[in-house]
Amino acid sequence: MSRKTDIKFTTGIIVFIKNPRLGHVKTRLAKDVGDERALEIYLKLTAHTQRVLSAVPYVNRNVYYSEFIDDTDDWSTDTFIKGLQSNGDLGDRIKHAFHEVFEQNEKVIIIGSDCAQLSANHIQQAIDTLDNNNVVIGPSLDGGYYLLGMDSNFQFLFEDIEWSTESVFETTKNKALAQDLTVAEIEKLSDIDYIEDWEKYGLK
Numbered sequence: 001m002s003r004k005t006d007i008k009f010t011t012g013i014i015v016f017i018k019n020p021r022l023g024h025v026k027t028r029l030a031k032d033v034g035d036e037r038a039l040e041i042y043l044k045l046t047a048h049t050q051r052v053l054s055a056v057p058y059v060n061r062n063v064y065y066s067e068f069i070d071d072t073d074d075w076s077t078d079t080f081i082k083g084l085q086s087n088g089d090l091g092d093r094i095k096h097a098f099h100e101v102f103e104q105n106e107k108v109i110i111i112g113s114d115c116a117q118l119s120a121n122h123i124q125q126a127i128d129t130l131d132n133n134n135v136v137i138g139p140s141l142d143g144g145y146y147l148l149g150m151d152s153n154f155q156f157l158f159e160d161i162e163w164s165t166e167s168v169f170e171t172t173k174n175k176a177l178a179q180d181l182t183v184a185e186i187e188k189l190s191d192i193d194y195i196e197d198w199e200k201y202g203l204k
Contacts, residue, residue, distance in 0.1 A: 012061075013062060029041060045192060047074070048203055056120045063083070065084055097110070098158075109127065135150050137172065141191070144191065
């Protein structure tokens with residue numbers, strides 16, 4: 001893993017991406033539009049996420065690949081710290097990434113790569129919110145979340161979660177509150193999982 005941390009910032013941002021291969025990205029969307037169109041939309045979404053992250057100042061930006069670290073793509077190592085997702089389910093992979101990024105940062109936030117409405121302002125708001133809260137969540141319309149941040153490594157928030165269900169946000173929030181953590185929410189946005197999402201909330 002390559003790590004460029006010449007300056008010690010206090011916040012690390014994590015984004016998981018899939019290595020873009022036909023038939024392996026946005027599979028729910030592909031059922032509506034086909035593999036080629038789904039890949040095209042996925043590349044637009046990841047490019048948007050890259051632009052958004054690049055616009056957030058004074059943070060460590062960590063991109064974790066699904067299969068291999070691509071040193072030839074548009075995620076420049078001048079801007080992004082590249083890593084590889086671990087084995088296991090989504091919770092295991094997020095826990096591993098948070099463990100690594102908390103070694104270099106006091107706050108850590110993970111964002112999704114498929115939210116066309118996401119802006120740098122949402123991420124900055126989350127960073128600022130963690131000054132006075134233990135956890136910040138950006139809920140998504142489908143019951144999950146597009147952003148989750150914390151001021152300490154609360155790994156239990158990624159355990160016993162039924163991923164890709166409409167209960168993810170509420171379960172995560174309730175797990176935090178049950179441990180007397182302070183939880184704040186920011187604006188609810190839409191992920192892009194189906195063609196209806198793209199037509200309503202996609203990039204213009």
